[in-house]
Amino acid sequence: MDFALTEEQGLLRDTMREFVSREISPEAGELDRLSQFPSRAIQRLAELGLLGMAIPEAFGGAGLDTLGSAVAIEEIARGSASLAVTVSVTNSVCAGPIVRFGNEDQRRRYLPRLAKGEILGGFSLTEPDSGSDAAHLRTRASLEGDTYLLTGDKAWVSNVQVGHVFVVLAATRPEQGSHGLTAFLVERDFPGFSFGKVEDKMGLRSSLTGSLELQDCRVPVANRLGEEGQGFKIAMATLDGARIGIAAQAVGIARGALQESIAFARQRKAFGRPICQFQAIQFMLADMATAIDAARLLVHRAAHLRDRGDVQFTKEASMAKLFATEMVNRVAYQAVQIHGAYGYSREYPVERYYRDARVTTIYEGTSEIQRLVIARRLLESV
Amino acid sequence: MDLELTAEHRTIRDMVRDFAAREIAPRAAHYDRTREFPYDNVRKCAELNLMGVMVPEQFGGSGLDTISCALIIEELSRACASTGVIVSVNNSLFCHPVERFGTEDQKQRFLIPHAKGEKIGCFCLSEPAAGSDAGNQQTTAVRRGDEYILNGTKNFITNGVAADTAIVFAATDKSKRHHGISALIVEKGAPGFRLGKDEVKLGITCSGSVEMVFEDCRVPATSLLGAEGLGFKIAMNTLDGGRIGIAAQAVGIARACLEEATRYSKQRKAFGKTISDFQAIQFMLADMATEVDAARLLTHRAAWTKDQGGRFSLEAAQAKLFSSEVAMRSAVKAVQIFGGYGYMNDYPVERYFRDAKITEIYEGTSEIQRLVIATTLLKD
Numbered sequence: 001m002d003f004a005l006t007e008e009q010g011l012l013r014d015t016m017r018e019f020v021s022r023e024i025s026p027e028a029g030e031l032d033r034l035s036q037f038p039s040r041a042i043q044r045l046a047e048l049g050l051l052g053m054a055i056p057e058a059f060g061g062a063g064l065d066t067l068g069s070a071v072a073i074e075e076i077a078r079g080s081a082s083l084a085v086t087v088s089v090t091n092s093v094c095a096g097p098i099v100r101f102g103n104e105d106q107r108r109r110y111l112p113r114l115a116k117g118e119i120l121g122g123f124s125l126t127e128p129d130s131g132s133d134a135a136h137l138r139t140r141a142s143l144e145g146d147t148y149l150l151t152g153d154k155a156w157v158s159n160v161q162v163g164h165v166f167v168v169l170a171a172t173r174p175e176q177g178s179h180g181l182t183a184f185l186v187e188r189d190f191p192g193f194s195f196g197k198v199e200d201k202m203g204l205r206s207s208l209t210g211s212l213e214l215q216d217c218r219v220p221v222a223n224r225l226g227e228e229g230q231g232f233k234i235a236m237a238t239l240d241g242a243r244i245g246i247a248a249q250a251v252g253i254a255r256g257a258l259q260e261s262i263a264f265a266r267q268r269k270a271f272g273r274p275i276c277q278f279q280a281i282q283f284m285l286a287d288m289a290t291a292i293d294a295a296r297l298l299v300h301r302a303a304h305l306r307d308r309g310d311v312q313f314t315k316e317a318s319m320a321k322l323f324a325t326e327m328v329n330r331v332a333y334q335a336v337q338i339h340g341a342y343g344y345s346r347e348y349p350v351e352r353y354y355r356d357a358r359v360t361t362i363y364e365g366t367s368e369i370q371r372l373v374i375a376r377r378l379l380e381s382v
Numbered sequence: 383m384d385l386e387l388t389a390e391h392r393t394i395r396d397m398v399r400d401f402a403a404r405e406i407a408p409r410a411a412h413y414d415r416t417r418e419f420p421y422d423n424v425r426k427c428a429e430l431n432l433m434g435v436m437v438p439e440q441f442g443g444s445g446l447d448t449i450s451c452a453l454i455i456e457e458l459s460r461a462c463a464s465t466g467v468i469v470s471v472n473n474s475l476f477c478h479p480v481e482r483f484g485t486e487d488q489k490q491r492f493l494i495p496h497a498k499g500e501k502i503g504c505f506c507l508s509e510p511a512a513g514s515d516a517g518n519q520q521t522t523a524v525r526r527g528d529e530y531i532l533n534g535t536k537n538f539i540t541n542g543v544a545a546d547t548a549i550v551f552a553a554t555d556k557s558k559r560h561h562g563i564s565a566l567i568v569e570k571g572a573p574g575f576r577l578g579k580d581e582v583k584l585g586i587t588c589s590g591s592v593e594m595v596f597e598d599c600r601v602p603a604t605s606l607l608g609a610e611g612l613g614f615k616i617a618m619n620t621l622d623g624g625r626i627g628i629a630a631q632a633v634g635i636a637r638a639c640l641e642e643a644t645r646y647s648k649q650r651k652a653f654g655k656t657i658s659d660f661q662a663i664q665f666m667l668a669d670m671a672t673e674v675d676a677a678r679l680l681t682h683r684a685a686w687t688k689d690q691g692g693r694f695s696l697e698a699a700q701a702k703l704f705s706s707e708v709a710m711r712s713a714v715k716a717v718q719i720f721g722g723y724g725y726m727n728d729y730p731v732e733r734y735f736r737d738a739k740i741t742e743i744y745e746g747t748s749e750i751q752r753l754v755i756a757t758t759l760l761k762d
Contacts, residue, residue, distance in 0.1 A: 001391070001449060002384045003683045009383065067383060262759060282756035283749070289759055290680075290700040297679035298672075301385040319672040368665070375664035378671050382644050 003297075009071055012064070016075035019048065024079030031082070031206040032352050037162055038083045038206055042117060045076075045087065052115030054091040056099060059111035066241065066303040070248040074296070077252025078259075081356035082206040084252060088245040089158040090114060093364075094121025097167050097183065097238045101226040106185060110165055119164035123242075124154040124186075124212055125235050131156075132369050134169075135178035135232060139214065141170035148172075148184060148224065150217040153196070156363070160195050160210035164188055167238070168212070169231050181231030185223040192217030203355030241306060242364050243317045247299045247324035250360045251292060254328040257335035257353045258288045264339050264348070275338070284334045291331060295324035315377040322370035325360035332357040385679065387453075394446070395453040401430060402461035410462035413588040414733050419544045420588055423465045427458070428499025432469055434477050441481065441489055442497035448623070448685035452630035456678070459634025460641075463737035464589040466634055467744075470627035471540045472496060475745075476503025479549060479565070479620045483608040492547055492567055501546035505624075506536040506594055507617050514750050516551075517560040517614060521596065523552035525603065525610075530554075530566055532574070532599040538581060538744070542592030546570050550596070551613050563613035567605040574599030585736030622695050623688065624745045625702035629681040632702075632709035632741040633674060639709075639716035639734050640670045646720055646729075657719070666715045674712065677705035696758045703751035706741035713738040 005013060023044050031038055045051045054069045055061025064072065069091065077084035095114050098106055113119045130136050139152025150170050157166065166186050173180030186193060196211030226234050262285060265276035275281045298320040305313035332354040336343035343350045361367045387395065405426050413420045427433055435451040437443020444450075451473060459466030480493045495501040512518045521534025532552055539548070548568045555562030568575060578593030608616055644667055647658035657663045684697035713735040717724035724731045742748045 001387060001682060001686055003686045005383055266760070276756075276760050279749075279753070282760070283752045285759055286703070286752035286755035289755055290704050293683075293700055294676040294680050294704055297385065297683060298676050300383060301675075301679060304383060304385050316675075319675055322668070323672050323676055368661075371665045371668035372661070374668035374671055375658075378644055378667055379648060379658050379664070382641075382648060 005071065009068055012068055013071050013075060016050070016072050019044075020075050020079035024076065024083060028080035028083075028206075029346070029349055029352060031080070033346065035205045037208055038080065038086070041080070041083050042086070042120070046117030051087065051117040052091065052095065052111075053087070054099075055095045055111050055115040059107060060115035061095070061111065066244055066306045067300060070244055070299050070303045073245050073248040074252040074255070074299075077249040078256040080206070081249060081253050081353070082204045084249045085204055085246075086120070086159060086207050088242070088249060089123060090121045090163075092242040092245045093123035093238050094163075094165065094167055096241055097123075097225060097234055098185070100237070101183070101230070101234050102185075105222065106225065110185065114165075120159050120162050122157055122159040122163040122166040123238065124157045124166050124168045126154065126156045128153055128155045128211075132366055134235065135181070137169060137171050137181060139168070139170040140174065141172050141182060141184065141219070143172075143221070146221045148219045148221065150184065150186065150192070150214045150219055152214050154212040154214070156199070156209055157212055158207060158209055160198060160212065161208045166212065167225060168214070169235055172228050172231075176229070178232040179229055181235070182228045183225040183231040183234045184219045185225055186214070186217065186219055187223075190217055190219060201359070203352070203358055205355075239364055240314050240317050243321035243370075244299060244302050244306065246360055246364045247295070247302070247317075247320040250324040250328040250357070251296050251299055253353050253357050253360070254288070254292045254295070254324075254331040257328075257332050257350055257357075258285070258292060260348065260350050260353075261285060261288070261335045261338045264342070281338055284338060288331045288334055291327045295320070295327045298323050315374055318365070318370040318373040321365060322367050322374065326367060328357040328360055387449075391449060391453060394450050395457060398430070398432070398454050398457040399460075401426075402457050406458060406465055407461035410465075411727070411730065411733065413462065413464060415727075417582075417587045419590040420462070420465055420468070421544065423462070424468060424499060424502060424544070427465070427469055431499075432458075433472050433499030434493075434497025435473050437477050437481055437493060437497040442494040443477065448626060448688045449682055452626055452681050452685045455627050455630035456634040456637070459631040460638045463631060463635050463734070464586040466631040467586055467589050467628070468502075468541055470624070470631060471505060472499070472503050474624040474627045475505035475620055476547070476549060478623050479607060479616050480567070482619070483565075483612070483616050487604065488567060488607070496547065502541055502544045504539050504541040504545035504548045505620070506539050506548050506550040508536060508538050510535060510537050514747055516617060517563070519551060519553045519563055521550070521552040522556070523554050523564060523566060523601070525554070528603045530601045530603060530606070532566065532568070532596040532601055534596055535578065536594040536596075537578070538591055539594050540589050540591055540744070542577065542594055543580070543590035545590075548594065549607065550594075551617055554610050554613075558611065560614040561611050563617070564610045565607040565613040565616045566601050567607055568596075568599065568601050572599055572601060584739060585733070586740055621745055622698045625698040625751075626681060626684050626688065628741055628745045629677070629684065629698070629701035629705040632705035632738070633678045633681055635734055635738050635741065636670070636674045636677060636705070636709040636712040639712040639731060639738075640667065640674055642729070642731055642734075643667060643670070643716040643719040646723075663719055666719060670712045670715055673708040677701070677708040680704050695754060699746070699751040699754040702746065703748050703755065706738075707748060709738040709741050
């Protein structure tokens with residue numbers, strides 16, 4: 001066992017930490033208030049060569065492994081959870097499945113542009129009536145000649161408006177349930193594609209989330225990802241990896257909340273002394289720090305197993321996602337509590353952390369889905 | 383970074399897992415009921431060289447690392463939490479300080495037989511009026527010629543009824559508070575040393591907890607551990623390591639809860655199906671499994687940090703705090719999954735529930751762990 005980051009990973013973390021403090025944190029509060037997309041930060045990240053962090057170097061990306069990506073996403077999320085999810089989505093749920101399931105032509109067409117930040121990507125599985133129950137999609141795809149026609153509404157898609165290409169799941173054989181799903185690479189310029197309304201969200205307000213409306217959207221056969229009927233498998237494999245990214249995002253938000261709380265507790269005085277001298281505050285800080293470390297270890301373990309490539313990591317990814325996201329909600333709650341009324345005002349970033357934390361137990365598999373995944377593996381093993 | 387066990391660690395774990403299932407688990411309920419100290423368990427552990435896991439081989443130990451020790455304590459505790467703490471105390475609270483702070487002569491006389499498990503050791507810091515506030519020692523040791531005269535009462539001493547040797551903390555200079563505390567190695571049979579009342583406990587009932595009374599007890603000056611005034615430092619350093627052992631014990635108890643509850647849920651039927659088919663049960667199991675893994679990772683990180691040779695107080699406190707609370711939460715859930723049966727001592731989860739509670743209290747309460755963690759956080 002070795003609990004230390006490698007020199008390279010340590011360097012990555014320090015670089016990101018410095019970058020985030022300088023470029024991301026100062027503008028995150030303002031962008032949140034204005035619900036503005038962090039275009040400048042995306043550009044800077046692309047210049048740093050880290051926008052396509054998980055894309056192989058051969059296609060112009062940084063070629064980070066899962067652990068490296070988790071380290072980087074945690075750092076970004078500490079400054080801005082919105083930016084973290086934007087970057088995580090384009091890497092792990094758009095570029096990721098193209099790397100893993102795409103053919104050479106698809107990789108060449110999309111990966112270099114995603115890596116350079118010329119385009120952003122997204123992933124679209126969820127529908128208005130189908131979230132956790134992902135096998136029952138209403139979106140249909142039928143083949144006519146060398147073109148698939150996709151029709152249906154997709155909901156809660158990250159990177160709408162700014163995204164150029166989306167991995168879209170649709171039913172090619174609806175009667176076969178999960179075995180009848182197929183994945184497609186759908187571009188925003190394809191005829192029949194349009195963005196629907198952009199959601200007005202509680203948190204992650206400078207990320208763009210919304211719906212896709214597909215009306216006989218024409219997708220060339222060359223843009224089918226994998227084989228027909230492979231869609232559910234592609235989606236689940238993609239989400240396994242993505243859950244590690246969301247767990248890392250949760251750890252990053254929590255660390256931001258802890259750091260702000262420590263700083264506040266040192267300077268805020270009550271009853272004649274800084275509040276950090278009261279056990280009531282100290283104990284909250286201790287619990288926050290302990291839970292954050294436990295979560296990070298679960299995240300890094302899942303990432304390490306995924307990087308090995310020869311072992312199952314579904315249960316471990318679910319554990320990391322479940323624990324880290326539930327943890328960040330507790331930690332953000334405590335951070336607001338430590339800040340008192342200031343924590344409820346937008347003057348301090350913990351109010352944003354509190355709102356941003358909330359979605360992490362919901363998207364890319366709710367806590368309930370993670371518990372189902374874990375329990376299933378557990379009960380199989382006895 | 384590599385968060386997987388090495389092949390050697392897995393071998394040790396599997397060996398002890400098999401041993402504990404075969405030799406320790408079958409008698410755990412018996413010892414729990416009779417409250418008899420499990421001498422035969424100690425003897426069997428000694429045969430497998432589990433009593434001085436981290437002691438160098440030249441002093442009769444196994445020369446293994448702290449992760450190995452944590453794995454061993456987890457496996458023993460999964461079978462019998464009392465045996466887990468008995469072994470942990472001998473390893474971490476007795477052998478460790480003698481190895482770290484003892485003279486060559488003390489190592490020859492005390493470390494070797496304890497590391498081999500021929501003798502059993504204990505650690506006497508707590509007093510009736512000084513638990514978490516350990517600097518407030520009422521026990522005194524006064525130097526007279528080439529002896530110390532020890533007076534005072536120690537309580538809650540794990541292994542006490544069976545111990546051949548005790549490390550006893552006492553004030554040699556009360557005016558110096560923490561800096562006036564010293565550690566003495568006291569042997570059974572020392573004049574003026576007797577056992578006081580047995581402690582009748584909620585859980586870990588057979589770990590031999592007892593009160594120890596020192597009345598003008600004469601201890602040779604050569605039995606001073608370290609130097610006068612070094613006692614508090616020795617105690618804190620020792621407890622840092624001991625906490626990793628208790629964290630491992632807690633992980634073992636939590637795992638026992640999880641495994642028994644999982645198995646039971648697959649056989650118990652209600653409303654026409656096994657209760658494992660209900661999400662209410664599945665979700666409890668999922669939460670338990672996740673927390674057990676997180677607790678083990680924190681424990682192994684603390685062990686690894688200790689093995690790197692630097693400071694590990696923070697990591698040990700985090701592991702101990704988190705793991706012990708996980709053990710308690712897991713025990714609550716396990717009893718709940720068993721329903722009425724969980725409340726009866728026909729099934730082991732009733733014992734796990736009682737055993738789990740102590741992990742939040744001894745070798746530093748959860749509150750002391752939080753103080754240690756917060757102090758570190760606020761320092762830098």
